[in-house]
Amino acid sequence: MTTLFIGLGKMGGPMARQYAAAFNTTLYDVGPAATQLADELGVRALETLDTVPEEIDTVILMVPNSRIVESIMLTGDRLLEKLPEGALVIDMSSSVPTSTQMLAARAAEHGIGYVDAPVSGGTAKAVTGQLAIIVGGEPTAVERAMPHLEPMAGSILVVGPSGSGHAAKALNNLLSATNIAAAAEILTISTKFGIDPAVMVNVLNASTGRSQATEVKFPKHILTGTWDSGFGMDLMIKDLGIARDLAAETGTESPLTATTFEIANTARETVGGELPDHTELARYYELRNDITFTPSQ
Numbered sequence: 001m002t003t004l005f006i007g008l009g010k011m012g013g014p015m016a017r018q019y020a021a022a023f024n025t026t027l028y029d030v031g032p033a034a035t036q037l038a039d040e041l042g043v044r045a046l047e048t049l050d051t052v053p054e055e056i057d058t059v060i061l062m063v064p065n066s067r068i069v070e071s072i073m074l075t076g077d078r079l080l081e082k083l084p085e086g087a088l089v090i091d092m093s094s095s096v097p098t099s100t101q102m103l104a105a106r107a108a109e110h111g112i113g114y115v116d117a118p119v120s121g122g123t124a125k126a127v128t129g130q131l132a133i134i135v136g137g138e139p140t141a142v143e144r145a146m147p148h149l150e151p152m153a154g155s156i157l158v159v160g161p162s163g164s165g166h167a168a169k170a171l172n173n174l175l176s177a178t179n180i181a182a183a184a185e186i187l188t189i190s191t192k193f194g195i196d197p198a199v200m201v202n203v204l205n206a207s208t209g210r211s212q213a214t215e216v217k218f219p220k221h222i223l224t225g226t227w228d229s230g231f232g233m234d235l236m237i238k239d240l241g242i243a244r245d246l247a248a249e250t251g252t253e254s255p256l257t258a259t260t261f262e263i264a265n266t267a268r269e270t271v272g273g274e275l276p277d278h279t280e281l282a283r284y285y286e287l288r289n290d291i292t293f294t295p296s297q
């Protein structure tokens with residue numbers, strides 16, 4: 001049997017490479033990425049999803065958002081109608097938990113298993129097949145999904161029922177974005193006080209203020225002025241919106257969530273450009289305060 005891997009962008013491309021080494025794989029993307037990668041890997045690419053080859057029994061999705069997942073599964077390409085009973089769908093995109101719950105229920109009506117398995121670790125861990133994979137779903141479907149996740153995983157964390165993987169992922173990204181904003185803010189103050197940003201990052205990383213933002217993002221993508229983490233700011237803002245909605249739906253008083261969401265949206269307007277990197281949240285602080293975190297040569 002064969003897996004249809006849909007969405008071959010910055011994450012899906014390297015993930016599909018790892019996956020195709022372990023399972024029979026057919027590729028699909030609305031852009032040219034599927035045919036290019038299929039040629040390289042010597043596997044089949046579909047040009048449309050009008051008909052689904054009968055050997056497909058598993059689908060993996062790695063697309064930008066829930067609107068697109070819903071379009072592929074339900075409203076546009078209508079894969080739920082085209083897949084055989086007993087098929088398994090694994091949505092590895094960072095999707096909206098309530099949409100995932102709805103799709104899992106619709107999939108169950110067709111006798112199809114549906115698992116949410118979003119990832120953390122960025123393009124670097126996608127390339128090495130060491131992503132943290134955060135899993136939600138009905139236990140039998142989760143058990144069936146496990147071997148499919150292993151080729152891409154450094155760790156697999158089962159969270160709970162359908163949608164809980166997607167909820168946990170959005171909340172992780174809320175904390176990650178909040179850490180970048182908080183670090184950028186204190187780095188701005190220290191820079192204005194006259195402390196070299198690289199020295200201040202070293203201080204934080206030897207002290208209690210450290211986070212993945214200060215240990216990885218500042219040294220690799222921000223102090224270098226390269227803004228090249230590979231995770232787009234628009235995707236981060238999408239995740240922050242999911243987290244903000246989760247806070248509202250759970251009736252949680254969450255001033256920090258609202259503030260991070262607002263800072264990220266203002267940063268998006270300020271930095272401009274077609275596809276800014278999410279680390280440009282720190283560039284917003286540079287632009288607003290007329291400073292730079294990049295050491296002069």
Ligand code: NAD
Binds near residue numbers: 011028
């Ligand atoms: P990307 O924009 O680089 O890739 C998305 C791919 O999906 C593109 O190749 C696009 O052509 C394809 N696509 C869009 N609509 C489609 C459709 N209807 N049918 C088939 N293919 C379609 O995005 P990415 O950075 O790879 O992110 C993918 C998902 O992973 C997002 O949900 C994102 O939030 C999440 N994510 C990204 C990162 C990262 O570091 N980039 C890290 C963790 C999670």
